[in-house]
Amino acid sequence: MSISKTNRLSLVEQVVSQIETLIESGEWEIGSQIPPEMDLIKQFDVSRNTLREAIRSLVYAGLLITKQGKGTFVKSSSAxxxxxxxxxxxxxxxxxxxVRHALERQGAQLAAIRRDQEDIEKLRFHITACQKAAEAKDIKAYEEADIQLHKSIMCSSHNALLIDLYExxxxSVHDSIHQLAGMSSDATLHLSIHCNLVEAIIDQDVNRxxxxxxxxxxxxxKFID
Amino acid sequence: MSISKTNRLSLVEQVVSQIETLIESGEWEIGSQIPPEMDLIKQFDVSRNTLREAIRSLVYAGLLITKQGKGTFVKSSSAxxxxxxxxxxxxxxxxxxxVRHALERQGAQLAAIRRDQEDIEKLRFHITACQKAAEAKDIKAYEEADIQLHKSIMCSSHNALLIDLYExxxxSVHDSIHQLAGMSSDATLHLSIHCNLVEAIIDQDVNRxxxxxxxxxxxxxKFID
DNA sequence: ACCTCAAATTTGTAGGATGATTGGTTCATT
DNA sequence: AATGAACCAATCATCCTACAAATTTGAGGT
Incomplete structure (x- = not known):
């Protein structure tokens, strides 16, 4: 019986791992161009095939992006x-x-428990931005402020995994939501609920x-139906 | 302005796409062995390198798994x-x-709303298995039954995305939980809450x-602290 | 029946050759 | 000098052959 399922990592997996580290550590900055294949072959001391399979894996995962004739660039630090x-x-x-409901409900609950002074200031800032955009009837600005408000609420939960998932x-969801944005008939109701939510978090009223x-x-x- | 960012898909991307379709459609069943490289080379009419880069991408994403000397197998249908x-x-x-709390709470809520007769039967089966394992003091069996019960609850939500995330x-969580399993002092309390949950779902009592x-x-x- | 070892199958790695795309340079034409 | 065509260099894309390593299979001998 083998203690470890696959104890030995293949060369490709080793190269992938090293590149992941380079990206996550910031040594390869997001948006920057990485060294060309020939350089990386020498750096990692592997064949072209091995290197290309590693690169291609990370391209598929969304960490890298290759452009023929130009080079390969770092796209993101998270797959x-x-x-x-x-x-x-x-x-x-x-x-x-x-699913968003699940995350936001949990985020709001934790935010109401753990929000600190800094969180409160951010929440107040963004809810004010929402109100101003609503008064100005600026739908685009309202959407943006709404998103920022929601992110602030999630950040107040102080759970990095939850924040990451939500972000x-x-x-991905924003585009879909955008389609329905035009039909926001009772934005006032929408806004009042959000105000209520922010107040509840500040007051540490979990249930509210x-x-x-x-x-x-x-x-x-209701909108979706 | 380009209508399509990268209108032309590379050969590797085309092969990846085709394999994804084969997996998602179920033509390549999960757990089954896929044809060897040489066969796929003929099927897709690409070189071995191109095919391998496609395979390797899907291995990294978790859809496939390769075993040297044995073959390549379908591991999952979701990356x-x-x-x-x-x-x-x-x-x-x-x-x-x-985060698990967020998903399970939502799962339980939706299950209480949407559970059908088939779900009820599964829930009853698994809660009975839990009880039997508890009576037999078989911790290992209880854990397994507990996991199956939770999955059944999530399945009763009839939300594929939620189920996917939870599964x-x-x-990942199971291993960590396993460490703490030994100190399950009041398994009776744990079991009674689960019974209560299943009853609430069957009775469609959302709040309970x-x-x-x-x-x-x-x-x-409390255990974690 | 059991063990041993060679062959077949399959994936892993290496290295070279050529094509395609992009960006820049050179150079002749106007 | 400005323009544009032709060329060139860098880089990724694809294909090819060859060999190595891991696993399974089966023939052959004990």
Missing amino acids: LGVAFQRRIQQSSLFETLE HMED AIDSVNGYIAQFK | LGVAFQRRIQQSSLFETLE HMED AIDSVNGYIAQFK
């Missing part, structure tokens, strides 16, 4: 976003909204925070 | 799991538990289902 995007595209907006999901999230998600579900 | 697991491994058990999370989830997650958090 989660691309994978999420692929998966969400296969899901209905309804399903995605329910990657947000990227959760109820607020349930409220605007329910409102959203 | 989300691997990316998710990679991210989870960088998180603390506490953070992961809170992949479950895999949510409270049950909150209950055993809170119990879990």
Whole structure:
């Protein structure tokens, strides 16, 4: 019986791992061009095939992007976003909204428990931005402020994994939401719920925070139908 | 302005796409061995390098797994799991538990709303298995039954994305949970909460289902401290 | 029946050759 | 001098052959 399933890593996996480290450590900055194949072959001391299989893996995962004739560039430091995007595209907006509901409810609950002074200031800033955009009837600005508000709420949860999941999901979901944005009939209701949510988080009223999230998600579900 | 960013797909990307389709459509069943490289070279009419880069991409994404000397096998139909697991491994058990809380609470809520007769039968089967394992003091069997019960609950939500996320999370969390399993002092309490949860779902009592989830997650958090 | 070892199968790695794309340079024409 | 065509260099894309390493299979001998 083997203690480790696959104790020995293949050369390709080793190269992939090294490149991942280079990206995550920031040694290869996002957006920058990485050395050409021939240089990397010498650097890692592997054949062209091995290197290319490693590069191609990371391209598929969304960490790198290659452009023929130009070079290979660092695109992202996390593979989660691309994978999420692929998966969400296969899901209905309804399903995605329910998962978003799960994350936002938890985020609001934790935010109400753990928000610190810095969080409160950010929340107040963004809810004010929402109000101003609503008064100015600037739908585009309102959407942007709304997204920033939601991200601030999630950040107040102080759970990095939760924040990460939400951010990657947000990227993918935003486009879909945008389509429905025009029909925001009662933005005032939408805004009032958000105000209520922010107040609940600041007051550390967990139940009211959760109820607020349930409220605007329910409102959203009506739109979709 | 380019209508399509990269209108032309590379050969590797085309092969990847075709293989993805074969997997998602079920033509290549999960767990089955795919044709050897030489056959696929003829099938897709590409060189070995091109094919291998495509295969390697899907291996990295977690859809395939290659074993030297044996062959290549279909591991999963979703790339989300691997990316998710990679991210989870960088998180603390506490953070992961809170995200699990988010998913399980939502799963329980939706299950209480949408569970059908088939779901009820599965739930009853697995809760009975839990009880039997508890009576027999068989910790290992209890853990397995517990996992199956939780998966059944999630499946009752009838949200494929939610189920997908939970399943992949479950895999990563299970090991960590296993470490703490020995100290399950009050398994009876744990079991009673689960019974309560299943009853609530069957009775379509949404609030009681949510409270049950909150209950055993809170119990879990105590263990971690 | 059991063991040994060679052959076949399959993936892993290496290295070379050529094509395709991009960006820049050179140079002749206007 | 400005323009544009032709050329060239860098880089990735694809294909090819060859050999190595791991696994399974089966023939052959004990």
